[in-house]
Amino acid sequence: MxxxxxxxxxxxxxxxxxxxxxxxxxxxxxxxxxxxxxxxxxxxxxxxxxxxxxxxxxxxxxxxxxxxxxxxxxxxxxxxxxxxxxxxxxxxxxxxxxxxxxxxxxxNRPSASAVSxxxxxxxxxxxxxxxxxxxxxxxxxxxSGAAPTLLNAALSHMDREVDVIDLWQSGYAMTYGAELRAERKSRPASVIEFDRDRYQLFGHAALHHTMIPNEIRGERVYLIADPEQRAQKERRRWPALRRRGKLLTVARLAKAAFTYQGGIDYLAWKINRHAGTKLEIKPWQRKWPLVAALFLVPKLLAKGAVR
The missing domain is CATH 3.30.460 (Beta Polymerase; domain 2)
Incomplete structure (x- = not known):
């Protein structure tokens, strides 16, 4: 291997x-x-x-x-x-x-302050x-640091044993929940289903590099008793990661108003594509994209277009 x-x-x-x-x-x-x-x-x-x-x-x-x-x-x-x-x-x-x-x-490492x-x-x-x-x-x-970081996070929230593919799906569900995303809830599973064999192969290799001890038997992953309680430590930091991730998304949107020409139109395109909405950007919103984003994000959250 x-x-x-x-x-x-x-x-x-x-x-x-x-x-x-x-x-x-x-x-x-x-x-x-x-x-x-x-x-x-x-x-x-x-x-x-x-x-x-x-x-x-x-x-x-x-x-x-x-x-x-x-x-x-x-x-x-x-x-x-x-x-x-x-x-x-x-x-x-x-x-x-x-x-x-x-x-x-x-x-790309576990010490990263955001998941993106x-x-x-x-x-x-x-x-x-x-x-x-x-x-x-x-x-x-x-x-090479990315896959172990994701799987380590997923291990911290699993039961005694789990299928390797289910572990990936859990990890992506967690990361999607730690950002404001327009994609549907089925997106994490669809990413993996595109090439299940790849995720099986990478999962077996990456699980040898996670901080949370585990044992792989076939397609199943088993937690090993951890005297340092690394799983609990990883699990405790996720509420803060989720809050920070969503705040960072808003902050990056605000920054893009100054650094990304046409950023407000791209945002609308991406949301419409993934959430099935029909969001249209008005001329004043292109002129004042930062103000527009401050108005748009709460409305989209309320409608469930972004989560």
Missing amino acids: LSLQQLVAKELAEPVHPDVTAFAEHIAAQYGDAASAVLFYGSCLRSEQLTGEMLDFYLIVSSYDAAYQKPWLAKWNRRLPPNVFPFQYQGLMAKVAVLSEDDFHKL VWARFSQPSRLVWHRDQETAKKMVLSV
């Missing part, structure tokens, strides 16, 4: 559509020597549908100061990572999240551009 890092390295190296590679190269070129790597993830990776969709990339940079000419952009990326920007290239659209190498590594990065990179992703082989190794090491 391959180790977790070997599995991650193999998955990150899998080929993607040439248009995705070209788009990634274009993104990296905008940041010059500051660009370290570009990773592709999300629904477009799973479906392989590109036209008319919003592709998801993470741009990893050597440092925020090196990445930006405007100091205030570096400051906000450091204080409230990531910054997110819209990109268009050869008829395709994408949103690009920017993180430093250090932040990307830290935010490790929840996403416990899912499949591709390293579609990298500066050199040393950087590629760093990306493998960083991404």
